[in-house]
Amino acid sequence: MSSVANSSSASSLPDYRAQSPAVAARFARLRERPVVLELEHLGRRFVGDSGPVEALRDISFRVHRREFVCVIGPSGCGKSTLIRMLAGLDEPSSGRVLLDGRPVSGPGPDRGMVFQGYTLFPWLTVLKNVLFGLQMQGRSGASAEAEARQWLELVGLAKFADHYPNQLSGGMRQRVAIARALAPNPRVLLMDEPFGALDAQTRAQMQTHLLEIWRNVDVTILFITHDLDEAILLADRILVLKAHPGEIHEVIEVPVPRPRSFAQQQSPEFQATRRRLDELIHPAAAAPAEPLPIIRLTQAGDDVE
Numbered sequence: 195m196s197s198v199a200n201s202s203s204a205s206s207l208p209d210y211r212a213q214s215p216a217v218a219a220r221f222a223r224l225r226e227r228p229v230v231l232e233l234e235h236l237g238r239r240f241v242g243d244s245g246p247v248e249a250l251r252d253i254s255f256r257v258h259r260r261e262f263v264c265v266i267g268p269s270g271c272g273k274s275t276l277i278r279m280l281a282g283l284d285e286p287s288s289g290r291v292l293l294d295g296r297p298v299s300g301p302g303p304d305r306g307m308v309f310q311g312y313t314l315f316p317w318l319t320v321l322k323n324v325l326f327g328l329q330m331q332g333r334s335g336a337s338a339e340a341e342a343r344q345w346l347e348l349v350g351l352a353k354f355a356d357h358y359p360n361q362l363s364g365g366m367r368q369r370v371a372i373a374r375a376l377a378p379n380p381r382v383l384l385m386d387e388p389f390g391a392l393d394a395q396t397r398a399q400m401q402t403h404l405l406e407i408w409r410n411v412d413v414t415i416l417f418i419t420h421d422l423d424e425a426i427l428l429a430d431r432i433l434v435l436k437a438h439p440g441e442i443h444e445v446i447e448v449p450v451p452r453p454r455s456f457a458q459q460q461s462p463e464f465q466a467t468r469r470r471l472d473e474l475i476h477p478a479a480a481a482p483a484e485p486l487p488i489i490r491l492t493q494a495g496d497d498v499e
């Protein structure tokens with residue numbers, strides 16, 4: 195771990211590692227919970243067009259039951275590769291993933307996934323999209339339908355059961371995707387930038403919805419985001435990765451108490467965490483970015499500067 199960043203006398207912010215007694219007690223309890231997901235020395239190499247790429251190196255991390263972990267890091271640091279391996283959609287080159295102590299090999303109903311793109315089946319109604327996961331488990335009939343309707347209720351879409359995805363807004367579609375992922379009762383919900391395509395206001399609503407859903411469901415969440423404030427608002431712990439190769443940079447225990455709300459964004463502990471993430475993700479431009487080559491595509495740009 196790198197040097198103490200927030201202890202400077204010039205700063206009025208607390209150390210981002212300082213925790214109130216209530217927050218410290220919560221983390222102590224969290225550490226006592228069973229480990230649901232264990233990543234053991236996980237590595238992934240690809241053979242790209244310009245030679246081998248070491249996307250991830252030696253990732254070891256444990257996620258406890260009902261923990262909410264956010265993963266952040268610069269583009270290309272291996273976040274999606276990591277979540278794909280957890281989902282069983284890709285295989286590690288080294289190391290392994292354990293779910294409830296058992297090695298993961300291939301996808302399974304114990305892991306639900308929500309991606310950024312809208313992945314609903316456009317030819318199925320909202321209800322049938324949610325039923326789909328249950329049917330994959332061999333469930334059918336009135337009890338499966340009743341359960342699917344309950345999930346729609348939980349995400350606030352009971353009235354839209356008979357709509358088709360193209361009749362819904364982006365936020366509503368992602369709520370259906372969450373209901374569909376949760377319906378088979380997965381142990382872990384894996385989310386890869388699920389709100390990345392939404393406008394700021396919808397995104398904020400979805401963050402609130404997701405926290406509410408998580409409070410009501412026994413599920414462990416691993417959530418990838420580029421948005422630092424989103425990570426602080428949602429997470430118990432934030433796994434910060436660095437790129438080339440993708441390695442763990444730091445694991446931050448978010449010192450902001452729960453229940454969370456947007457009002458806490460002004461709090462000293464939120465701000466201190468935000469500043470630490472900024473330092474990790476956007477290190478003070480020691481080397482300014484290479485200027486892009488300017489290619490003039492039109493003749494009309496002469497008078498704009």
Ligand SMILES: Nc1ncnc2c1ncn2[C@@H]1O[C@H](COP(=O)(O)OP(=O)(O)OP(=O)(O)O)[C@@H](O)[C@H]1O
Binds near residue numbers: 271
């Ligand atoms: N199938 C593949 N073949 C070759 N290289 C790959 C493959 N998939 C990923 N990579 C490389 O692995 C690295 C990590 O990619 P990944 O998509 O996991 O990054 P990411 O952190 O999700 O990025 P972003 O924030 O842009 O979504 C990148 O250098 C990428 O080019």
Ligand SMILES: [Mg+2]
Binds near residue numbers: 273274275
């Ligand atoms: Mg990605």
